Amino acid sequence: xxTESIGGWGVVIGILAGAVRGGTPFLxxxxxxxxxxxxxxxxxxxxGVLLIGAMSAYAVSYQTGSPWxxxxxxxxxxxILGAIHAFLVSRPKVNDIAAGIAMLxxxxxxxxxxGKPYIQPSAPQLPAIALGGWSSIPQVEAALKISPLFxxxxxxxxxxxxxxxxxxxxxxxxxxxxxxxxAQALGISVPRTRFAAIVxxxxxxxxxxxxxxxxxxxxxxxxxxxxxGLMAVALVIFARWNPVKCLWASLLFGGAQAVGPSLxxxxxxxxxxxxxxxxxxxxxxxxxxxxxxxxTLIGAPGAxxxxx
Amino acid sequence: xxxxxxxxxxxxTLATATLCSGPTRAADKVVAGFIYVGPKDDYxxxxxxxxxxxxVQKLSxxxxxxxxSVPETTAVQETMRNMINLDGASVLFPTSFGYFDPHxxxxxxxxxxxxxxxxxxxxxxxxxxxxxxxxxGYIDEAVYVAGIxxxxxxxSGKLGFIAAKPIPQVLRNINAFALGAQSVNPxxxxxxxxxxxxxxxxxxxxxxxSLINQGVDALTCHVDSPKVILETAERRxxxxxxxxxNGAKLAPKGYLTGAEWNWSKVYTDYAEAVKAGKSLAAGTIxxxxxxxxxxxxxxxxxxxxxxxxxxxxxxxxxxxxxxxxTMVIFKGPLKxxxxxxxxxxxxxxxxxxxxxxxxxxxxxxxxxxxxx
Numbered sequence: 141x142x143t144e145s146i147g148g149w150g151v152v153i154g155i156l157a158g159a160v161r162g163g164t165p166f167l168x169x170x171x172x173x174x175x176x177x178x179x180x181x182x183x184x185x186x187x188g189v190l191l192i193g194a195m196s197a198y199a200v201s202y203q204t205g206s207p208w209x210x211x212x213x214x215x216x217x218x219x220i221l222g223a224i225h226a227f228l229v230s231r232p233k234v235n236d237i238a239a240g241i242a243m244l245x246x247x248x249x250x251x252x253x254x255g256k257p258y259i260q261p262s263a264p265q266l267p268a269i270a271l272g273g274w275s276s277i278p279q280v281e282a283a284l285k286i287s288p289l290f291x292x293x294x295x296x297x298x299x300x301x302x303x304x305x306x307x308x309x310x311x312x313x314x315x316x317x318x319x320x321x322x323a324q325a326l327g328i329s330v331p332r333t334r335f336a337a338i339v340x341x342x343x344x345x346x347x348x349x350x351x352x353x354x355x356x357x358x359x360x361x362x363x364x365x366x367x368x369g370l371m372a373v374a375l376v377i378f379a380r381w382n383p384v385k386c387l388w389a390s391l392l393f394g395g396a397q398a399v400g401p402s403l404x405x406x407x408x409x410x411x412x413x414x415x416x417x418x419x420x421x422x423x424x425x426x427x428x429x430x431x432x433x434x435x436t437l438i439g440a441p442g443a444x445x446x447x448x
Numbered sequence: 449x450x451x452x453x454x455x456x457x458x459x460x461t462l463a464t465a466t467l468c469s470g471p472t473r474a475a476d477k478v479v480a481g482f483i484y485v486g487p488k489d490d491y492x493x494x495x496x497x498x499x500x501x502x503x504v505q506k507l508s509x510x511x512x513x514x515x516x517s518v519p520e521t522t523a524v525q526e527t528m529r530n531m532i533n534l535d536g537a538s539v540l541f542p543t544s545f546g547y548f549d550p551h552x553x554x555x556x557x558x559x560x561x562x563x564x565x566x567x568x569x570x571x572x573x574x575x576x577x578x579x580x581x582x583x584x585g586y587i588d589e590a591v592y593v594a595g596i597x598x599x600x601x602x603x604s605g606k607l608g609f610i611a612a613k614p615i616p617q618v619l620r621n622i623n624a625f626a627l628g629a630q631s632v633n634p635x636x637x638x639x640x641x642x643x644x645x646x647x648x649x650x651x652x653x654x655x656x657x658s659l660i661n662q663g664v665d666a667l668t669c670h671v672d673s674p675k676v677i678l679e680t681a682e683r684r685x686x687x688x689x690x691x692x693x694n695g696a697k698l699a700p701k702g703y704l705t706g707a708e709w710n711w712s713k714v715y716t717d718y719a720e721a722v723k724a725g726k727s728l729a730a731g732t733i734x735x736x737x738x739x740x741x742x743x744x745x746x747x748x749x750x751x752x753x754x755x756x757x758x759x760x761x762x763x764x765x766x767x768x769x770x771x772x773x774t775m776v777i778f779k780g781p782l783k784x785x786x787x788x789x790x791x792x793x794x795x796x797x798x799x800x801x802x803x804x805x806x807x808x809x810x811x812x813x814x815x816x817x818x819x820x
Contacts, residue, residue, distance in 0.1 A: 150658065150661045150662050153661065154654075154657070154658045154661060157657075158654055158657075161654075162650060162654065252517070256487060259487045259489050259490055260489040260490075260491065260495075262679070262697075262698065279661040282657070282660075282661070282684065283661075352650075356650075356653060357649045357650055357652065357653030357676040357679075357680065358653070358676070358679060358680075358683075359649060359675050359676050359679060361487075361490065361647070361649050361673060361675070361676075362486070362487065362517075362647075363645075363647040363648060363649055364649050364650070366648060366649075366650065368650075397650065397651070397654060398654050398658070400644075400651070401641055401643070401651060401654040401655040401657075401658045402654075402658045404639075404640070404641040404642065404655070404658070404816070405639060405641060405655070405658035405659050405661065405662045405664075406662060407639070407815045407816075409640075409642075409816050409817040409819075410817065410819070412642055412644065413644055416643070416644045416651065
């Protein structure tokens, strides 16, 4: 297949396609973190969850030959790490930030240790959903080969939105996150609700890892996540704890990752370190703009980060 | 003694260590320690060294000890001490660039009888301990041959190079690749993308995708592990040449050839020298060891199914010239990609030329900038 050059359009297509390809792990992790934080707890360990998800998905896909079993395994592995975190933070006087950092190190350590034998083999990959059959331009066709986990993530974003807005359980999670004492008075079990939220959130994060190792870039290496799990936590603040906004923010972050390489591919090479750093600059910018010592953020769960 | 060992544990350790690494123990079996910065099966830099370790172990009198994923921190000093004290290593190969200063320099002073040989070439006589040496290969020779094959294979005339950082070793490979391709296809251009990191799989995949979208149909790279790039190229149905280790398995259709290290040969030479009682300090092992295709330090992967006979003939001809020692990659007249003259007509730079080890330019036909 000879691909004709399409010049500047390549940059546009590259960034849009990169938003979808690179944004999917951000999306799943940020939805998981959104659910977790809505219940009033923070899970910084999602970077570790992302890695263990990527590793288990790859390993199980390789062993069983089915990438779908791999995705399920990633979810389960994420849920297990989440359960440990949930148990830790339910204990009195345990700081969830500190526990999260411990889980981050524990999760990545486990993934590196157990993943050693899977660095070399090639595992079966998730099939792409091709939406570009109508186009005769190969770049467009390639850009529209989309990960099934992206559609899963988009569906999850809207479902989660509806869940928080109009279901009984969703209201319960919000109540627990906003005012645990009031929730308890209503007869809602705070520890149980938080446990469920953290475990489900981590399972989502694990599946984000499956996208990394089984779709894009599609390999298991120790550098596969390179901080994306942590960036997704910042992204939740950027999205004001709103699942659908998490979707837009993830696409923005995913697109930012593609800016540097796309520009260099058309010969614009000045400042590529700066372009490559754009996702991080975006994160920092978001943190600075949204930080204020005088008020809490709009949309922030009331009990977030408090010890209750 | 009890007082001493309690009060001065360091002195006690040093005393035992010197005993352990003494000649009595090294005489029966040569123990060689190999230290890698990443996993040893990454289809890349570390795998190439680990294959070298396995190669030297074929000698019955060599015992190789390996440790992978050792960070470039004081952790590597601990690893070196353990290999010397516990395994009785008499020669160490800490392979990562950042191990050298200060880690190797510090430990080497403490164990003057152990040979510390570093991959990369930073040794300076007089400044560094006498039991430290360095080795490296002219892999640009193999990259040049890969460039010839890629220049034949490309239909669009656009080649792509995904590189980590614009340092001399990397620039030299980019230039060799471009000159190789231009030697058979004068119109060929090489589009470069720098990812900024040695290992950044998401960015590498993104770079490969962007290049392919711009019409690049033959790709190569200089990053720690080419795995993601090889697989992305194969998925998009374009040609690719490998780097560090043989990646044919990852891209069975599109893999043309590749530039590989052949560390077995280098490690075997060192092991034999150590067995014969030679040492860096005494000057019987040279401090700087260099070699290319001719010396067997680097090799070219077997050709893939897509390589034509004409390409093979040109590649083999270049290889034969390297083997004969008559090949010059950087010869005048040579201009860089900003139009500045690098070499005038009639002036050549042989592989050993020091100018090549501080290269800061890209040859004409390469699209990219060394400035960041």
